[in-house]
Amino acid sequence: MQNVIIIVLIIVAIVAMVLGGWVSFADRDDSATITIHKNEVEEDTEQAVKKGEEIVQDAAREGRKLFDGVEDAADSDEPVTQESDSDPDQAKVLKTPR
Structure with a gap:
């Protein structure tokens, strides 16, 4: 197989x-x-490498933007509201007698 x-x-x-x-x-x-056809192979691989570099640069740029946003939020004096991991409606359901 x-x-x-x-x-x-x-x-x-x-x-x-x-x-x-x-x-x-x-x-x-x-x-x-x-x-x-070596020239065709060479041209296509060069184009693929350039496109790959562009994708990596775009991803790095987006990552930096996200990281800068997190740093800005951490440096700001605004109070941070923390979201609860549990659903308040879920607690009500669990406490309901049967």
């Missing part, structure tokens, strides 16, 4: 590379060739 999964993954990877333009096949008279 594990071998079948590995074979399927390899086939899916090859199909993805062909559809992505990374690999092409050619049949010429008595020979067949497989061409790997």
Whole structure:
């Protein structure tokens, strides 16, 4: 079963590379060739790295905003209202005699 999964993954990877333009096949008279387009692979990986960097920077920016908001709330002199973990209606239900 594990071998079948590995074979399927390899086939899916090859199909993805062909559809992505990374690999092409050619049949010429008595020979067949497989061409790997290095430029396409390089361009796509550079774009993926740039997009990944943008996502990480956006996440870091949002994290800093959240952290700054928490620091501002901690530094303010406004009283903090603490929310109870229990539901007041739940306590009423539990205290009702049967």
